[in-house]
Amino acid sequence: MLLGEVDFVESTGVMVVKSVLIFIGVFLIVPVLTVVERKLIGRFQARYGPNRVGPGGVMQPLADVGKLLGKQVFRPENAIAFLYAIAPGLVILSGILTLAIIPFGNVEDGVGLYGIDVSIGVLYFFAFSSFAFYGLLLAGWASGSKYSFLGAMRSAAQLISYEVSMGLALLGVVMMAGSLSMTSIVEAQGSIWYVVPQFVGFLIFMISGFAETNRSPFDLPEADAELVQGFQTEYGGMRFGSFLLAEYLEMFVVSGIAVTFFLGGWMGPGPPWLDPVWVVVKILSLIFVFIWVRATLPRVRYDQLMSLGWKVMLPLATLNVLVTAILVTVL
Amino acid sequence: MEAKLNADKTDWSPFPYLDDQDVISVQRGPEPGGLPGAYRAFGETLRGLKTTFGRIIEGPVTIQYPEEKTPVYPRFRGRHKLHRFEDTGLEKCVGCSLCAAACPADCIRVVAEENDPENRVSAGERFAEVYEINLSRCIFCGYCEVACPFDAITMGHDYEMSDYNRSDLIFTKEMLLAEPIDRTPLRSEGE
Ligand code: SF4
Numbered sequence A: 001m002l003l004g005e006v007d008f009v010e011s012t013g014v015m016v017v018k019s020v021l022i023f024i025g026v027f028l029i030v031p032v033l034t035v036v037e038r039k040l041i042g043r044f045q046a047r048y049g050p051n052r053v054g055p056g057g058v059m060q061p062l063a064d065v066g067k068l069l070g071k072q073v074f075r076p077e078n079a080i081a082f083l084y085a086i087a088p089g090l091v092i093l094s095g096i097l098t099l100a101i102i103p104f105g106n107v108e109d110g111v112g113l114y115g116i117d118v119s120i121g122v123l124y125f126f127a128f129s130s131f132a133f134y135g136l137l138l139a140g141w142a143s144g145s146k147y148s149f150l151g152a153m154r155s156a157a158q159l160i161s162y163e164v165s166m167g168l169a170l171l172g173v174v175m176m177a178g179s180l181s182m183t184s185i186v187e188a189q190g191s192i193w194y195v196v197p198q199f200v201g202f203l204i205f206m207i208s209g210f211a212e213t214n215r216s217p218f219d220l221p222e223a224d225a226e227l228v229q230g231f232q233t234e235y236g237g238m239r240f241g242s243f244l245l246a247e248y249l250e251m252f253v254v255s256g257i258a259v260t261f262f263l264g265g266w267m268g269p270g271p272p273w274l275d276p277v278w279v280v281v282k283i284l285s286l287i288f289v290f291i292w293v294r295a296t297l298p299r300v301r302y303d304q305l306m307s308l309g310w311k312v313m314l315p316l317a318t319l320n321v322l323v324t325a326i327l328v329t330v331l
Numbered sequence B: 001m002e003a004k005l006n007a008d009k010t011d012w013s014p015f016p017y018l019d020d021q022d023v024i025s026v027q028r029g030p031e032p033g034g035l036p037g038a039y040r041a042f043g044e045t046l047r048g049l050k051t052t053f054g055r056i057i058e059g060p061v062t063i064q065y066p067e068e069k070t071p072v073y074p075r076f077r078g079r080h081k082l083h084r085f086e087d088t089g090l091e092k093c094v095g096c097s098l099c100a101a102a103c104p105a106d107c108i109r110v111v112a113e114e115n116d117p118e119n120r121v122s123a124g125e126r127f128a129e130v131y132e133i134n135l136s137r138c139i140f141c142g143y144c145e146v147a148c149p150f151d152a153i154t155m156g157h158d159y160e161m162s163d164y165n166r167s168d169l170i171f172t173k174e175m176l177l178a179e180p181i182d183r184t185p186l187r188s189e190g191e
């Protein structure tokens, strides 16, 4: 079958309702994340961060969106209009599509607490998360600016150096669980979370995750110091906002995948209705790590990124997969 | 090779190198790459994470400026103040214009007037009828304070003097005699 099998399907009505719920829930979290990130980075640098708009600065996202909406819709003269316009959409679409497979809970009362449970979960994730890079490439190429183009080239190079190790990092888990489906992988972690036996895989996945989401220390495509935001240079207003939104969405998704594969998904003490809460708590703590690392590490150089990807992560990931394969077969 | 360490002769040198060598090899950390490099990078990363997390625990050091003011040192040279005698309430300034003469920016204007013995303004023979400091030209050097024979003018601690109009920055005698509306906090001893 072309699209892979779907393990568990509800009626269309239920599907629509839960999709809308997940969508709205996550899109409510994303603006909160932006302000939390800015406040946290402030704390990491011994300052307060935004605290002027609303009590304690909580209304900052609204002010930001208001500002972005008020900006003139602008397009450079030698940009390719159509591609320039759809690029931010592609990036967001990729985030939303990958969001669909993150399980927030098991099947309860005949409703699975996830967008969709495809039997090829991991492949689905890779297929649609790499989609975002098309958005970045198009954005950089269609802007008709050399900074954007450089940023886009960097993102392409980053993609090829990290996708492989990321896939290999997840492969260890897949071999241990014996399934590609997200729910089965979570269920296989009943006795022990895979972060313990697959610690190396977890580290490699998180490091690749930083590259995947274009976040510091691997934010080369949007290096604001030398490339003035790279592929986003020529974007303004809400289109720029879309890229920002997509970045946080991707961070959420990558954390979600890491939680599903390594941190036991919805597993946690308490009654079953607490499951989604556990997932969100785990995702948010991983996002804290993302922010923490951003506040700590400087951006790596282009060649350092390459050599880390090809000379350290790839051999390590391969070794991890080999050892796991041997252990899984022997034990 | 006869290895005679320099450290034997001079106890201050922390770098052991051979006595008969002109060219010495510099000790470096591990090169990037390889196992030592990776170990070092990993360790330093963890150290960095610890450093930044420490900032969260210590809390912010920001001074929330418009609400809280930055404290100044006791000898900070801010906006001038004119003084009165505390017992009689008479102005200390006698209109001698020494401050105006000392001012390198030439921003003080003093017009002196004879005191009326019935209704004295200052303790001396004369008093300052007009006393203006143009703060948009003042460089806060404090020479006026040094020049004044009666300690009538001193530099205060105010530093919030922005205004929308240049003419509003000409401070008159009444403004300089009045207490500033907001008192600027002073730094504590030894800070
Ligand atoms: S501080 Fe200096 S520049 Fe300012 S009024 Fe006094 S003498 Fe003139």
Ligand code: SF4
Pocket: B092, B093, B094, B095, B096, B097, B098, B099, B100, B110, B128, B147, B148, B149, B150, B151, B152, B153
């Ligand atoms: S402030 Fe002092 S120096 Fe200036 S006119 Fe008055 S008495 Fe003389």
